[in-house]
Amino acid sequence: VEKNAPVVLRYFDCRGRAQFIRHYLACRAIEHADDRVALSAGFEAWQAMRADRGRAGAFHKLPVLHWGDRLLSETLVIEAFVHRVNGDEALLTEAENLRHAMLVSSLYNDVMMPVGILIWADVMYRGVDLGAVAQQALGRLRTHLGSLDRTLAEWEWRRSAATRPIMLADCLLWEELDVAQHVFGQHLRLHEFATLSRLYQEAAGRAVFESLIAARPASVTGRGLTSEGEVLAKIRELVAA
Numbered sequence: 001v002e003k004n005a006p007v008v009l010r011y012f013d014c015r016g017r018a019q020f021i022r023h024y025l026a027c028r029a030i031e032h033a034d035d036r037v038a039l040s041a042g043f044e045a046w047q048a049m050r051a052d053r054g055r056a057g058a059f060h061k062l063p064v065l066h067w068g069d070r071l072l073s074e075t076l077v078i079e080a081f082v083h084r085v086n087g088d089e090a091l092l093t094e095a096e097n098l099r100h101a102m103l104v105s106s107l108y109n110d111v112m113m114p115v116g117i118l119i120w121a122d123v124m125y126r127g128v129d130l131g132a133v134a135q136q137a138l139g140r141l142r143t144h145l146g147s148l149d150r151t152l153a154e155w156e157w158r159r160s161a162a163t164r165p166i167m168l169a170d171c172l173l174w175e176e177l178d179v180a181q182h183v184f185g186q187h188l189r190l191h192e193f194a195t196l197s198r199l200y201q202e203a204a205g206r207a208v209f210e211s212l213i214a215a216r217p218a219s220v221t222g223r224g225l226t227s228e229g230e231v232l233a234k235i236r237e238l239v240a241a
């Protein structure tokens with residue numbers, strides 16, 4: 001696979017599953033098109049392209065990544081491919097690569113997904129008790145952050161990250177901690193997790209991440225800024241109760 005092939009990352013105009021890849025491509029100065037499918041109540045832009053396998057990929061879902069003439073679906077597959085093709089895999093030992101992959105999988109499955117499901121919960125499961133779901137999601141998330149905090153301290157993640165270029169797991173860690181704080185506000189109490197707080201505050205990519213987000217304000221999910229803003233206000237109120 002060519003390292004300097006033309007790259008297009010296609011995803012909805014939200015942070016969701018793809019923002020950490022945007023962060024990475026920006027930090028590593030990898031030329032690419034950030035192709036954002038416009039959001040609207042009826043997802044008209046997406047409906048118009050969904051059947052087109054050349055743009056929506058094998059499973060008709062986003063994100064997809066075009067890398068030269070390859071077209072990849074599935075966030076975690078895209079992640080592993082980008083990690084390899086940009087030489088990051090070759091920079092790490094086998095043990096370090098396994099840790100990198102474990103951290104990505106854990107953040108994706110046990111932070112990003114439950115937060116996304118919570119934001120959509122009142123639509124996905126009509127009539128749901130949003131307060132109960134939000135409190136359980138927050139409790140489980142804080143337990144999981146405790147595990148991540150301990151493990152990243154044991155792995156000396158900060159020290160080893162300082163000796164290598166920024167990688168996808170670094171970008172995903174910052175993004176998920178940022179999203180979790182955005183969703184739960186002060187109720188997340190990130191400061192109680194010393195290692196995670198420090199990794200978040202002192203992330204090498206922080207300035208790039210923040211400027212990327214400021215340049216294109218976007219919702220976390222496909223609900224869009226207005227509707228998502230309303231449900232997030234409700235969630236924060238319900239977890240405070």
Ligand SMILES: N[C@@H](CCC(=O)N[C@@H](CS)C(=O)NCC(=O)O)C(=O)O
Pocket residue numbers: 016017050060061062063073074075076
């Ligand atoms: N397993 C896929 C899931 C991708 C996915 O569900 N994408 C959603 C947006 S976050 C999508 O494209 N939904 C539109 C549809 O299914 O029509 C991955 O990990 O990338």
